[in-house]
Amino acid sequence: MSLHRSIAEARERVSAAQINDAASLENFRLEFLSRKGLLTRLFEEFKSVPSSEKALVGKALNDLKKAAEEKFKAAQASVAAPRATPQASDWTLPGDAYVLGSRHPVSIVERKVVDIFSRIGFRVEEGPEIETDYYNFTALNFEDDHPAREMQDTFFLDAKKEYLLRTHTSPVQVRVMKSQKPPIRMIAPGRVYRNETVTARSHCYFQQVEGLVVDERASFADLRQTLNYFVAAMFGPKVKVRLRPSYFPFTEISAEADISCLLCDGRGCPVCKHTGWVEIMGCGMVDPAVLTHCGLDPERYQGYAFGFGIERMALVLYRIPDIRLYSQNDVRFLSRFQTL
Ligand code: PHE
Numbered sequence: 001m002s003l004h005r006s007i008a009e010a011r012e013r014v015s016a017a018q019i020n021d022a023a024s025l026e027n028f029r030l031e032f033l034s035r036k037g038l039l040t041r042l043f044e045e046f047k048s049v050p051s052s053e054k055a056l057v058g059k060a061l062n063d064l065k066k067a068a069e070e071k072f073k074a075a076q077a078s079v080a081a082p083r084a085t086p087q088a089s090d091w092t093l094p095g096d097a098y099v100l101g102s103r104h105p106v107s108i109v110e111r112k113v114v115d116i117f118s119r120i121g122f123r124v125e126e127g128p129e130i131e132t133d134y135y136n137f138t139a140l141n142f143e144d145d146h147p148a149r150e151m152q153d154t155f156f157l158d159a160k161k162e163y164l165l166r167t168h169t170s171p172v173q174v175r176v177m178k179s180q181k182p183p184i185r186m187i188a189p190g191r192v193y194r195n196e197t198v199t200a201r202s203h204c205y206f207q208q209v210e211g212l213v214v215d216e217r218a219s220f221a222d223l224r225q226t227l228n229y230f231v232a233a234m235f236g237p238k239v240k241v242r243l244r245p246s247y248f249p250f251t252e253i254s255a256e257a258d259i260s261c262l263l264c265d266g267r268g269c270p271v272c273k274h275t276g277w278v279e280i281m282g283c284g285m286v287d288p289a290v291l292t293h294c295g296l297d298p299e300r301y302q303g304y305a306f307g308f309g310i311e312r313m314a315l316v317l318y319r320i321p322d323i324r325l326y327s328q329n330d331v332r333f334l335s336r337f338q339t340l
Helices: 001-015 023-034 036-048 050-078 106-118 172-179 219-233 288-293 310-318 323-327
Strands: 131-132 164-167 185-191 205-215 241-248 251-260 277-286 303-307
Touching: 001 036, 023 036, 023 050, 023 288, 036 050, 036 310, 036 323, 050 172, 106 185, 106 205, 106 219, 106 310, 172 185, 172 205, 172 288, 205 219, 205 310, 219 241, 219 251, 219 277, 219 303, 241 277, 277 310, 303 310, 310 323
Parallel strands: none
Antiparallel strands: 131 164, 185 205, 205 303, 241 251, 251 277, 277 303
């Protein structure tokens, strides 16, 4: 076993050895690695180790050899390398180019929407993407047998159909009305989910922005003016807004807003399906039943609300024909968009 001890000692000496110039490097070589060095002597002794111990001692010896050789090589490289001096670098060489990322088109449009509404006093609110049936439907005045509750639209998360992925951002209206006192002026951007087949025109998730104003006086005319202001800021002053009667369980009266088609100036093209108009949002006066549900007296308060999809707006602004492009993460697509 004394050979084993010599090996252990040698290992310590190897790791303690200081090599900082050519002379100490040569000393190290002579001491450990040369033909008359320590390692050669230890290998010589190894020959007389009883065969029962050969495996153990042999491994220790090989490890020692490897450690010494590696130390020698590393030291050789650093001793041999010429010292880099400041004068050796060429400061006139061009630097490495930084590749800058770009914002996702959906983020660009969403930021612009938030910016436009912030200017007229709308606060940004958020709600959870996992919602309960109560906030997504019941509190918004959906009848129990309303078709939107059926499986084809909603991703339910439990067998009792109590939890779901929100199908719109309107549940944020309910959360805000229940937790804040009017006057309320808010927008709520966020992701929504629908159990739909993914095609060029529809996707199982997308981004919406909800808008809600509740005050002692909030009229349909105020809603219309707000939309006029928004459309002019978003799409330019020449774009026209048109409201068509519609239906939502949580608004009364309800409307759908169209804008004159930006791509063909209203003359007719595939994007507006040759009608000259592109539908951009749903809106209306908050149904008194919803106000009551949220603890607000409909005799005292009125409200208007609107909701729209970001991808649809990006389609009009950037002429993106296929909604699937937004979620494919192809940098050739993503890097084309400049901040609006
Ligand atoms: N939540 C409706 C939808 O997803 C849009 C909407 C919001 C309509 C607010 C009216 C008022 O289609």
